[in-house]
Amino acid sequence: MKKNKILIVGAGITGITLAERFASMGNEVLIIDKRDHIGGNCYDYKNEDGILIHKYGSHIFHTDYKDVWEYLSQFTDWLYYQHKVLGFIDGKFVPIPFNLNTLYELFSLKFAQRLEEKLINKFGYNKKVPILELKKAKDKDLKFLANFVYEKVFLHYTEKQWGLKPEEIDSSVTARVPVVISRDDRYFQDKYQGVPEEGYTKMFEKMLKNKNIIVQLNTNFKDIKNKNKYNLIFYTGPIDEFFNYKFGRLDYRCLKLDFQTFNQENYQPVAVVNYPNNYDFTRIVEFKKLTQQNHKKTTIAIEYPGTEGFMAYPVLDEKNKKLFQKYSKEAEKLKKQNIYFAGRLAEYKYYDMDEAVKSSLDLFNKIN
Numbered sequence: 495m496k497k498n499k500i501l502i503v504g505a506g507i508t509g510i511t512l513a514e515r516f517a518s519m520g521n522e523v524l525i526i527d528k529r530d531h532i533g534g535n536c537y538d539y540k541n542e543d544g545i546l547i548h549k550y551g552s553h554i555f556h557t558d559y560k561d562v563w564e565y566l567s568q569f570t571d572w573l574y575y576q577h578k579v580l581g582f583i584d585g586k587f588v589p590i591p592f593n594l595n596t597l598y599e600l601f602s603l604k605f606a607q608r609l610e611e612k613l614i615n616k617f618g619y620n621k622k623v624p625i626l627e628l629k630k631a632k633d634k635d636l637k638f639l640a641n642f643v644y645e646k647v648f649l650h651y652t653e654k655q656w657g658l659k660p661e662e663i664d665s666s667v668t669a670r671v672p673v674v675i676s677r678d679d680r681y682f683q684d685k686y687q688g689v690p691e692e693g694y695t696k697m698f699e700k701m702l703k704n705k706n707i708i709v710q711l712n713t714n715f716k717d718i719k720n721k722n723k724y725n726l727i728f729y730t731g732p733i734d735e736f737f738n739y740k741f742g743r744l745d746y747r748c749l750k751l752d753f754q755t756f757n758q759e760n761y762q763p764v765a766v767v768n769y770p771n772n773y774d775f776t777r778i779v780e781f782k783k784l785t786q787q788n789h790k791k792t793t794i795a796i797e798y799p800g801t802e803g804f805m806a807y808p809v810l811d812e813k814n815k816k817l818f819q820k821y822s823k824e825a826e827k828l829k830k831q832n833i834y835f836a837g838r839l840a841e842y843k844y845y846d847m848d849e850a851v852k853s854s855l856d857l858f859n860k861i862n
Contacts, residue, residue: 497521499723503715504730506534507847508837510698511854512728517706519862524724525702526713528731531695532702535804536847538693543755545781545793546693550804551749552766552779552795553694556684557848563686565855570697572688573786577681581768583646590768591622591681592643593674609639613675622672626660643673651770655799656747656809664810681766684848689784726861730837732805733821741820744842745813750803752796761792774798808842818842834861 498521502509505527513525531537535550554577557563581590588599594613597606612635617623625648628640644660652660690697702709715731729736734744752775765783769775779795781787799806808814821842825835836857838845845853 498725500524500726500728501718501721501724502526502728502730504534504837504839505529505532505698505702505709505711506730506837507536507698507850508840508845508854509534509728509730510701511851512836512858513707514701514704515855515858515862516726517704521706523704523707524710525707526710526715526718528712528714530711532709532711533695533698535806536694536698538695541753541755541793543789543791543793545755545789545791546785546787547753547781547793547795548694548779548784549751551751551797551806552781552784553847554682554687554689554784555847556682556687557846557852558684558686559848559852560686562848562851562855566690566697566851569700570690570692573691574688575784575786576687577766578679578764579681579766579768580762580764581647581770582772583770587763587767589679590647591672591674592647593679594677595679609635612636613639617675620676620678622674624672628673647770649770651768651776654774654776656807657800658809658811662811664815693785725832727833729833729835730840732839733818733825733835733842736835736840737821737824741817744817744821745809745811746805747799747807747809748801748803749806750798750800752798753793754796755791755793757791759790759792761794805839807844808838810844814842 500516500521500523502513502523502525505525509525510532513523517523536553537550538546538548540546554575556577579590580587584600586599588596594610597609601609612633616631616633616636625640625644628636629644631637631640648660652658652663656663715729721727732744734741761780762778766777766779768777775796775798777797779797780792782789782792834857835841836854837850
């Protein structure tokens with residue numbers, strides 16, 4: 495097979511996976527990133543107190559893709575971790591997503607039993623019901639529950655997180671945190687769940703440890719000269735930036751994190767606590783509960799969504815979806831020049847980490 499010279503723009507999880515795969519086949523790979531570190535928003539590091547933190551908010555790896563889990567397991571051992579989230583609702587810490595256990599935390603025993611019976615009769619046990627679907631229920635009790643959950647769990651959290659009401663954003667977003675008709679308190683139900691034992695950055699470093707890979711940080715795509723010497727180019731940055739915003743800018747919801755360290759071993763009951771209604775922030779993350787690190791101190795991050803900070807989530811409303819389609823058509827034309835667009839920013843899509851890896855592996859197999 496002919497060996498290629500490959501340029502990969504963006505050293506996040508998508509770019510790193512592509513780099514590792516192509517380099518493993520003997521291709522020469524240059525991977526660049528505008529930031530001063532690898533890993534994109536999955537980057538983690540030890541702070542001045544020696545506590546491993548996620549710079550861009552909590553990242554928990556979860557997947558049902560056995561091939562993705564086995565692929566990454568070549569580069570890391572795992573700390574097995576089942577993610578549980580609590581929400582601060584009506585002065586109580588209760589399980590999120592809203593499930594049957596949450597019912598009994600917030601309502602009287604008799605009323606909770608009645609709601610449980612009606613939910614199971616209507617939707618079945620162990621079903622996940624998007625809140626906007628639950629709101630369509632005609633039964634008086636279920637309608638009450640739908641309005642309660644909508645108000646207490648979804649509405650104000652969504653307004654803070656997105657600056658929009660739940661009805662104004664893509665249904666795939668609201669469906670990510672459904673009402674769960676079971677007593678499973680886990681945030682994810684995937685078969686494989688965990689965090690890399692030494693952290694994401696260490697895993698990425700091992701993926702890039704190949705003599706065929708050159709990593710160049712603090713480097714913009716526009717700074718690369720003689721781009722035509724590369725047989726393949728993979729662009730994982732913002733697609734609108736690649737085309738110099740010729741159709742306008744795509745909107746992103748951004749995050750600002752307030753890191754605080756306390757001279758105590760624990761701060762909150764679980765790694766992530768959501769605050770749907772109280773305060774300006776959406777959630778607090780305590781990293782030690784993810785990484786299972788033993789330390790006398792603990793570090794938290796308070797998350798403030800808005801228009802400032804780092805780009806976190808594409809705003810998948812009708813305006814932005816139409817705008818992205820214009821850029822997508824331009825990107826499609828460049829495949830003839832062996833330029834491919836991949837990943838969260840280039841595809842303007844909310845990818846979980848496993849989906850980003852899976853998509854990268856599929857792209858590699860398709861081209862290879």
